[in-house]
Amino acid sequence: MLKNYLRIAFRNLSKYKFISFINLFGLTVGLACCLLILTYILHETSYDKYNRQAGRIYRVTRSFNNDQGVVSLHLGAVAPPFGPLLKNDFPDIQQVTRLLPIGHQMPMRYEDKIFNEGDLFFADSSFPGMFDMTVLKGNPRTALADPFSMMLTPAVARKYFGDADPINKVIRMNNQFNVKVTGIFQPFPSAAHLHPEVLLSFNTLKDSAVYGEKSLQTNWGNNAFYTYLLLPEHYPARSLEAQLPAFLDRRMHPNDAPADYKASKYTRLFLQPLTAIHLHSHLDEEIEENGDAGRVTVFGAIALFILLIACINYMNLSTARSSLRAKEIGIRKVSGALRQEIIIQFLSESILLSYMALLLAVGLTWLTLPGLNSVTGLQLSIYTLLQPLVLLPLLLTPLVVGILSGLYPALFLSSFQPSKVLKGLLKVGNGNVSFRKVLVVTQFAITIVLLISTAIVFQQLHYMQNTSLGFDKEHVVTLGYNNGLDNAYESFRTALLRDPHIRQVTRSSRIPSGRLLDDKGAASTETGDSLRPVNATIKYVAVDQDFVSTYSIPIVAGRNFSRDYATDTTAFLLNVAATQALGIRHPQDIVGKNFRYGKVLGKVIGVMADINFESLHQAIVPLILILPDNKDAANAFGRISIKIAGNKDNITAALAHLEKTWKTYLPEVPFDYTFLDEKFQQLYVSEQRQGTLFTAFSGIAVFIACLGLLGLSSFSISQRIKEIGIRKVLGASTTGLVRLLSVDFLRLIILAALIAFPIAWFAMHSWLSDFAYRISIQWWVFGLAGLLAAVVALVTISLQALKAALSNPVRSLRSE
Amino acid sequence: MIDLKRISKWVNVGGKPNFILKDINLHIKEGEFVSIMGPSGSGKSSLLNIIGMLDDASEGEYFFLGNPVHTMKEKQRSLLYKQYIGFVFQAYHLIDELTVYENIETPLIYQNIKSSERQAMVADILDRFQIVGKKDLFPTQLSGGQQQLVGIARALIAKPKLLLADEPTGNLNSRQGEEIMDLFKQLNKEGVTIIQVTHSEKNAGYGSHIINLLDGRVELT
Known part of the structure; x- marks a missing residue:
């Protein structure tokens, strides 16, 4: 019996090549997306589990409280x-x-x-x-x-x-x-x-x-x-x-x-399971950038959504083509088939198709995995799927997909009454049509959510890469500071500045794009004639006199560190956020006041503007710049930053001079530099990847959904072919007919958009909340996504509608 | 064999019942060859569908070989008709995706007959209808007469006691029609009870008994 089912399934597949292609293609792409994302999920969740003792290894982490008991820092x-x-x-x-x-x-x-x-x-x-x-x-x-x-x-x-x-x-x-x-x-x-x-x-x-x-x-x-x-x-x-x-x-x-x-009042220790580090640990200091459980969930959901869209296509197209199978069902019933036998027949067709799709999807995954690897920078392998715990569910997936997508058509088709279908009296009920409308609305709602998400991810990316950080990061080259320069630094600096293209040279403990994690403990500020402790954590960066000018950081009040003042090694330069944390309304009010930071007592010499030193994920924190004296320089400084003037040629020339000077002073140290703006780009690499993947996946979703719409509209038009014929005979114009046929679907898209908007808003609102600096969600993005979906859908439909409207009405009326 | 008692069939149109069949009483014995005649819309096909258990009556009792069909569930009815009834249609209704051989085989599949046995049965009937040479062709490759021959072969493959034919010659030319009617007569002689719906007086003449329908009622002759 099964042989008979499979035989007719194959013959139907090859007879209706276009519809079979849509179904098979949709399921294949859907399953391939699932496989790709599954390899990604397997990879992300497998971190450190290769260790035989993985379950017994814990990492000790440490948090720091300020005086109010608020955690100000948590290090891995x-x-x-x-x-x-x-x-x-x-x-x-x-x-x-x-x-x-x-x-x-x-x-x-x-x-x-x-x-x-x-x-x-x-x-x-x-x-x-x-x-x-x-x-x-x-x-x-x-x-x-x-x-x-x-x-x-x-x-x-x-x-x-x-x-x-x-x-x-x-x-x-x-x-x-x-x-x-x-x-x-x-x-x-x-x-x-x-x-x-x-x-x-x-x-x-x-x-x-x-x-x-x-x-x-x-x-x-x-x-x-x-x-x-x-x-x-x-x-x-x-x-x-x-x-x-x-x-x-x-x-x-x-x-x-x-x-x-x-000690326990100020600091705490925690034990973190080794296997939880990669997905769940986002502490202030990690060995490598970790993954994100949320991202894994999001992509898992996207894969399932795409598969769902493909399944919906199958349901839609199978029921839409029901009139083609009606006679067969009638005959089978007359020949003695029970309803459940018909159901099993149609399920075996959809399951067969799903297994074919799985086979193709494995091939497609194998072909596209290198692409995913290059986008994500991971080394995913399709062989990770070859483990019993994965393989077994994987082999059962087409069964589930087949049943999921085939059950409704099977139930629907098997309900046909032979006495009606064999007389050609079959009228596909309205209830069925509205169920299919629900399916289309679901597909398009998912699609529109993906479109909106893509747009917002890119807007945020664009914002992060183009927003002003409050300082000049262009044409800044940075190198690792080497202790070999401790004594020769001034002469090294002078040698560099001899090149006219090199504007400024500075040393600092950290450079922008890095984190701000160092603090020297409590700060106290002069109030009246005594020092009062400050209830705020203030981070510091050790810099030399040229840091502020190298990065063009505006000074709001007072002055920058200067070589003219020997006492500047006990001087402090605050940012505006720090003055606000100290409760000072006008920055100039603090200039010249006594200030204690850690163990150093000195004076505030100036206030600089707030700059986005860290990535835009982080809010601007109170910051203090300090100037270590020469004997501390060895431990204080980590990086050298060099500001180069003007265009590309200048940079090449300056770099050549830089390398030559470096080799003269540090023959033992290889010359290794990075551009600061590239470092900033790298901060957003994971968002960039997310954006690329979002684009790819929402494109796929739109495409599969449109294929489904194509099937559905052709069905709906074939149902109304007589109506079209009569209207044409009565004098309806082609455009009028196309409008008539398209407007129904347009309504569905609008409904889908209305459902999608709040979901997308909620999802993207929570995604954006990870960024301290973010775009506000704009309504036109929603309008645009909805419009895009509607336009793509309308083009799909009107092609069908046009064909119907241009056909000769005599034929359709006679055939009734 | 067939006993219809006060069978009525109606559909509601605008809340009012519209009778297709009204108060039909009918008794058909085994071995009869009955022709149902009547103008379009007189309820011929509806009556045939009810007899063939493809449709329910709205009212009345139907006994088939003593079984009360009107009280049965769909599944029981299905088991009954797949054992005893074969159908022949005006439009042949062959499955286009299956070959002649496979079309004829289909009813056997639903009766869970073993593959080897099926092969023998299909080979027999192909032989009898002299269509062995066509067994691997698809329906669209056959003429109308040949298709109807396959349709009848399929109806007979499970050796039914009752053959129901809804205008079996309606789509055929007169020569092909005669051949089919001759075959029916032959089958009837072999003991198959036949009920056919027809428009043609001539075809009705092949039967032993004519029932005339008008507006859903049996006309007395």
């Missing part, structure tokens, strides 16, 4: 003493490992080969045991035990040693110390929250020239050490976490703190 990393102390105080903790990212480019030299390396980490010797690492050479247990030893990935090793055996070779780091290669490890999988290329032994830090053993035990302020705990199987991590405030009070006591200092 903690201070170095915590790791060993936790291990000591909680015997249940089986292992602790600490990881310190170097965070900037580190010049490494072997013989005459010098390169900058970016992904360097100091790692405890327990690191290779806690995380699953494939160690190709060396002993994973001891490779990171000795100070001044390190492990490399094969790619890094090859750069320095070619094909020679890297083990026991010695590399000079930043022209400061030598490190011996003790191991080679495979790069981490792409689904890992960190990707070290170079692992330096943590014990190296004990050397006082590098970091110092004492600092490792007492530096509570340097929260850059990612600390991981290995807990026993099924260990209640929450109960351990609950004991951490007491642990803080017991163990953490900074040198300058008063005797009754209770």
